[in-house]
Amino acid sequence: MQAPKSNFKIVISLFVQAVFKFQQKHYNHRHMDHIVIIGNGIAGVTAARHIRKNSDKKITIVSAENKYFFSRTALMYVYMGHLTFKHTQPYEDWFWKKNNIELKEGLVTAINTSDKTLQFTDNTFLNYDKLIIATGSKPHKFGWPGQDLKGVMGLYHKQDLEQLEKYAPNNKVCKRAVIVGGGLIGIELAEMLRSRNIPVTFLVREQSFWNGVLPAQESEMINKHILEHQIDLRLGVNLKEIKSDKNGQVSSIIIAETGEEIHCTIVGLTAGVSPNIDFIKASPIETGRGVKVNRFLETNIEDVYAIGDCAEQHEAIGQRRNIEAVWYTGRMMGETLAQTICDNKTEYKPGHWFNSAKFLDIEYQTYGWVFSERNKLENEAHFQWKHPKEAKCITISYDKDTHLFLGINTFGIRMRHDFFDKWLSQKKSIQFILEHLAGANFDPEFYKLHEAAIVAKFNTELNTNISLRKKSWTRIFSK
């Protein structure tokens, strides 16, 4: 007669366990951390996704720009007709509900860090347990006269794209556009407008396009390429003022150096971006140009963090800038912070620098550090190669004493990220890089490769005897 008794015991203990579990769940639910993220750009959304992967904390993403996450870098393709806006959204609309990530549309006006609440423009409030500030950037303005006229716009937010569609839908409405500021966004805006055959004048402060970043060889190649796309490139000039017509709309601009007046319908201000943090200034959260954070992306206030374009490191990491307004760093900060939020405190270590861009038809990739002549490191030497006819070139930077490989810029040639990342970590020499360059090529199959010509040039210039490692055909059988 033992059996019934033990059965009874089991039933009782199961019941007790169930009650306990229910209570625990209920308790957890009530005391679940509420993570609020301001900004649904790549940094904020990456953080949300990784927090969800590692926990079931309550997550709310706040945005005033658009309910659903979209890829900011793809906005240009919407104007150019390569994509629709829907295509720029990496996740379908059901994704957020399925992953239990709340999306709140609204503009935060104030943060109260003592009772942990956010205030919105409509005077509603939202409580948080942990706050992540990921508000990104806004276009930089230098106090030019007329910078707030109708038809003056940046290219950063979705709303900027709507402005562009309004003032520059075609070349009948928009007779000419003037772009001020020769960086990555400037050249993208020029490409966009040219796709609708709108005449473009491109004012660049530097003597050559982006030559604060690019070595002269590359910068000059891009200058030439810009002109080939029928863009009126003006180097070494500054904007003096933007003039208005009687309706408060742009009518022309004046160049500071020459006094020349250029009639135009729109003005694109693309002289860089700065952190979008005005609403934080009144709170006790420490700010400089951006929200000040330590290597754990923590601000001076407990449970408040900042990531992405708006975060400013107290001290620069390696050769990096304190504020990095780059897609990739925003994403990395999101990944890192998600670990910390999920009780795995992790330092932000962005690894080896890499970046990419596309200048009209020319693709650009960079791994490690290659500085322009202006900003070269003390021991930095460059080896350069340029295709005799096509728009392709590379610059490899290395230490002139030790021949340590420092970084590579490639234009019109694709290279493998993981190879260069590994070689930078392993502190390989430039000789090693050249010997293995063919293996690092990432161009589509059947492309003509230039590694042999590159190595030959290096051998002549540095009097070395490097032979390029060729791929063996037997590799098709390797496991």
Next chain:
Amino acid sequence: MKAIKNIGLILCFIGFAIFTGSIFTGTNKVSQETFNTWAKQKVKSAFFIEKAQKEIVDIELSAFELSHRITEIAKASNTYHKSQEKIAWNKIIPLKWNKTSKDFIYPLARASATGWPQQNEGLFFWITFGLAILGGTIAFATDYKLLGKAGIKNNGIFQHSATNRGFLGIFAFLYFVGFYVVLYFFPNYLINPITAVNPLSKSLGGNESSQWFLYGFMYCAVMSVFAIRMFIKYRHNNYQILRTAVVLFFQIAFAFIIPEILVAFNKPWFDFKNAFPLNYTFFFDWNIDNLLASGNMGIFMLVWGILLTLVIVPVMVYFYGKRWYCSWVCGCGGLAETLGDPYRQLSSKSLLSWKVERWLIHGVLGFAIFMTAITLYTYFAEIESWRKIAFGVSAYDIQSSYGFLIGSIFSGVIGTGFYPILGNRVWCRFGCPLAAYMGLVQRFKSRFRITTNGGQCISCGNCSTYCEQGIDVRAYAQKGENIVRSSCVGCGICAAVCPRGVLKLENGPEQGRINPTEILLGNDVDLMQYVNRK
């Protein structure tokens, strides 16, 4: 240059207008001799012959009127026979919308056409296909200048009604669907275009042209003209140039010229690259008998066909992915990559479509295998294909429903007709049983993958948008994962349109091919920590 393009477009339009206008407007006069030959093969009913003798023979009729009269006479004849006390079933003429016109009326209409095009075959060819091909070539050739410097030129695609399901897109859709319906089910109205290619057919294979010769010719012509477009649009991309050239070669040589030459030498019409189960009639009794009766050449074809499906296809997919077939050899793929290329961005990338796709394509594969198994069973058990096996269904019934539903409606009317609505790989993505078979090999045992270049993805969405197979490429690329999907046909456009050089199609070691990564490259968090935790 723009003016030259417009001239080209106008010429092309005139050619198409004459071509389209000539459909339905045939003139026929059935001679006594033609009628007798036809009636002997097709009709057993004396009632029909007597009535037709009066109403059809030696009277000049439009193709439409002729078809109408034949149908009416057949109906009357059937009514007559059915009213008899003892119904003579062999005298009843089967009337079905998808069979009567092509099997019953078409042969008579083809033999009895007497209009202007029949008297001026050569000239008619030049003012239809000649003008259309010339005009199309001129229009696309001007893109060399009009598109500007070599590079990705997708400007305005989603702002143009032809490529964004606008008015022109809907028009193209209706035109394509209409053409396929007429071609498959009402070739009796296509006599004039068929006559236009008659001289070519005679010089190639020595036979009078049929609707299938017309289709083969148009297929090659359209692919050639649109290949020019591809060569210019992707002139900076050797992968695209080579792939387009090779697929065009296989279409013209293997699917068009070689089979016709075989026929000229009294061998069976045979497309050496058309692998079972895409070539679903390969194991049909009539095909096997036909091949077995064709001497050593026939035996070779039979062995080759079996070898192709069982050995060559999987081995090649193992080394190169299914792209070697779908994007480099296959005719369906070839049309999709040329005529269909302007529509590739219209394929749906939703998760729902992916689910539908997997059910449909594997369903068709199952259907094809089931049908072939039944066919082979009846063949080796020596059961006549029309004899009912179970549930009142015969092997022939299964074959003809597959032929109608999958062979005609799915692969033709929907597969190509819906290019302007659903994107250019509708058939390849949702229906092709060979693609399903190769997809299984590609997913589970292959060296092919699309490699993602570390952490360089900016989630812009160009790759996903321009994937004709509706693969959400970005979903993998933005996580730093390689793309290993059964449906990928390796067209290489995702890698071409990527503005950051993130994607590369390649064959390589199986190890590391599928690489789920929790943390992207570039971030120096201790990767081993995450790996070990799994």
